Amino acid sequence: MEPSSHAFKANAHRALGDANLQRAMTMMRTGFPEKRAQAIARLPEFDALRDEGIAIKNHVLAHLDFYLERFEQNVVANGGKVHWCRNAEEARQTVLGLCRALDAKTVTKGKSMIGEEIAVNDFLERNGITPVETDLGEYIVQIRHEPPSHIIAPAVHLVKEQVAESFRATHTDLPSDRVLEEPHVMTDEARGVLRQKFLAADVGITGANFLIAETGSSIIVTNEGNGDLTQLLPKAHIVLASLEKIVPTLEDATTLLRLLARSATGQEFSTYTTVSTGPRRVSDLDGPGEYHVVILDNGRSALLGGEFQDMLRCIRCAACLNHCPVYGAIGGHAYGWVYSGPMGAVLTPTLIGIEEAGNLPNASTFCGRCESVCPMRIPLPKMMRQWREREFSKRLSPATQRWGLALWAYAVQHPALYRRLSALAARVLGLFGKARGRFRSLPLAGGWTDMRDMPAPQGKSFMTLWAERQRKVGRAS
Amino acid sequence: MSEARAQIFGDIRARLGRGRVNEGARREAEERLAAHRRNLVPARAASLDHAGQVALFVAEAQAVDATIVRVASAADVPGAIADFLTRQNLPAQLVMTPDPKLDAIPWDTRPMLELRRGRAEDGDAAGITGAFAAIAETGTLMLISGAGTPTRNNFLPDTHIVVLRASEIVACYEDGWDRLRAAGPMPRTVNFITGPSRTGDIEQRLVLGAHGPRRLHIVLIDDAGG
Numbered sequence: 001m002e003p004s005s006h007a008f009k010a011n012a013h014r015a016l017g018d019a020n021l022q023r024a025m026t027m028m029r030t031g032f033p034e035k036r037a038q039a040i041a042r043l044p045e046f047d048a049l050r051d052e053g054i055a056i057k058n059h060v061l062a063h064l065d066f067y068l069e070r071f072e073q074n075v076v077a078n079g080g081k082v083h084w085c086r087n088a089e090e091a092r093q094t095v096l097g098l099c100r101a102l103d104a105k106t107v108t109k110g111k112s113m114i115g116e117e118i119a120v121n122d123f124l125e126r127n128g129i130t131p132v133e134t135d136l137g138e139y140i141v142q143i144r145h146e147p148p149s150h151i152i153a154p155a156v157h158l159v160k161e162q163v164a165e166s167f168r169a170t171h172t173d174l175p176s177d178r179v180l181e182e183p184h185v186m187t188d189e190a191r192g193v194l195r196q197k198f199l200a201a202d203v204g205i206t207g208a209n210f211l212i213a214e215t216g217s218s219i220i221v222t223n224e225g226n227g228d229l230t231q232l233l234p235k236a237h238i239v240l241a242s243l244e245k246i247v248p249t250l251e252d253a254t255t256l257l258r259l260l261a262r263s264a265t266g267q268e269f270s271t272y273t274t275v276s277t278g279p280r281r282v283s284d285l286d287g288p289g290e291y292h293v294v295i296l297d298n299g300r301s302a303l304l305g306g307e308f309q310d311m312l313r314c315i316r317c318a319a320c321l322n323h324c325p326v327y328g329a330i331g332g333h334a335y336g337w338v339y340s341g342p343m344g345a346v347l348t349p350t351l352i353g354i355e356e357a358g359n360l361p362n363a364s365t366f367c368g369r370c371e372s373v374c375p376m377r378i379p380l381p382k383m384m385r386q387w388r389e390r391e392f393s394k395r396l397s398p399a400t401q402r403w404g405l406a407l408w409a410y411a412v413q414h415p416a417l418y419r420r421l422s423a424l425a426a427r428v429l430g431l432f433g434k435a436r437g438r439f440r441s442l443p444l445a446g447g448w449t450d451m452r453d454m455p456a457p458q459g460k461s462f463m464t465l466w467a468e469r470q471r472k473v474g475r476a477s
Numbered sequence: 478m479s480e481a482r483a484q485i486f487g488d489i490r491a492r493l494g495r496g497r498v499n500e501g502a503r504r505e506a507e508e509r510l511a512a513h514r515r516n517l518v519p520a521r522a523a524s525l526d527h528a529g530q531v532a533l534f535v536a537e538a539q540a541v542d543a544t545i546v547r548v549a550s551a552a553d554v555p556g557a558i559a560d561f562l563t564r565q566n567l568p569a570q571l572v573m574t575p576d577p578k579l580d581a582i583p584w585d586t587r588p589m590l591e592l593r594r595g596r597a598e599d600g601d602a603a604g605i606t607g608a609f610a611a612i613a614e615t616g617t618l619m620l621i622s623g624a625g626t627p628t629r630n631n632f633l634p635d636t637h638i639v640v641l642r643a644s645e646i647v648a649c650y651e652d653g654w655d656r657l658r659a660a661g662p663m664p665r666t667v668n669f670i671t672g673p674s675r676t677g678d679i680e681q682r683l684v685l686g687a688h689g690p691r692r693l694h695i696v697l698i699d700d701a702g703g
Contacts, residue, residue, distance in 0.1 A: 028681070052517050070510065191687065224674055251651055268615040268616075287628060
């Protein structure tokens, strides 16, 4: 996917004017947070589980090479294979090679963010292999030729009328006068279409929520069961995973699973949690004949030991997206690449560079809701600030902004000057604004006054009032 | 790709500022892998006696749209399934996994049930499976693949009927892992199933039966003596 993060401001502007998107986002903003809050209220141990989950992830990151090696040994011992890929291109070539070896014509896919990151669908298609997304939301965005806009709810930016329109345009062998008004009718239609794809596919590709070092297993969670039909029916199961998905034991994965669904959808547990270990056994009546795990680095190992290491704890629950006022206003596409919301604002610059993605860590008011709901307590606002600092020191931010910040920094480091300047500003603004009590426009503050009036100060700065008050109190006593 | 592998491991170690993990850290990690130490287990199910866990399982499974009927013995299972099919207005043809656990059930007492033993195919409207265990904490079934238990039977039929014994219900997932390790090597697939298939992908409106079963019906045999 060609990034458009550099055009974030224009993207966001367009998103704010998109009536369908705004209707869809209104539904999103209320639904997810309420369900999460209810689920957490039912589990008194939730915060203690967060701390344990963090400890597991931190331990893994400190011993990442050890657990990855053990994982590989156990995959091989169970008859599977691990493929190590440094970047997206290596991962794409690996997947294509595996598909070609099986003479694959069609591939079914469970939702995978790594699949999005390496843009595997376009690549397979260009090479004559048809990929079919099977998660309902992912299928909807695929037939609309759009990327997903949310890491767990890919079509959250659409209203049902848009889905109906796309189904009519795609499922042309169905009667054109059929009624497509209710989500359950459309779900049923997709079920029928995709069932045939499941049965015909040569290869099934899924992501992984966790990899288990102890057993060489991969775990996926879904609510639809699409990930299961994807991996179960074809000749081979290919798992796409990034290297930080590894955890030591089944018990460790269990702790993280207790956090995942509650944080994501507010469910106690996802409908299907599936642990896959190797290909089908000799005595098994079904299952894939081959099991491949493609492990992608793509810049993640470079985060170890640095200021963004904590981002590698992320379990992709999307709680930060669901609670972000910026994401809630503009949706995921405005972010211009695969990952959106607060986790995207931190992760995207590490993967495609701060030069392209510099707008994203700036698109935050630092309200802190993301960090407060993150099951892994990832300090997202702090890391966005770190990106801003890097952007500043690399001279990537606009000149006016850098000059402004430099002046402001000088002033705050000289308190006497700062007090004098702010008292002067308050007096001048107070004088000019006296008649109306507010400003419709102000030089250098168009970003503020475009959307609302600036209230006029009363004429004295806080520090001046405080000093006067202290003097009065001193006299009284 | 061995070059890629070498570089990835080299990069990881360089960023962590060390070579391979040292002997002490390796031993600790080995012990951790071998010990299967439990992390915090919520009190919700673990604090209950077994009868309480069975009741919790029932309540949690029903809360996620599974239906449950409790019967006194294996002899009551065919009747309970026949009644369920009649009530739901479903045909009496069923595919059943060739699971030895299901053999103890006197199926011929209900000749109206047409059972085919084997792997589910597309078009099988309803199927019967057993379960390896069930988790009270969240009303979750635990099924494993094997010679008598093909995984596709859990997903292809529109109606999935699970015959579960109360003695198979455990408090938490960790209890399930213990049972699994005791039963032998890791199976190809372990399915944790919590209610019937669902999606909320269109306007977040909950719809049951996205790709997997539309109905999940559990026939619970009270064999635990309490």
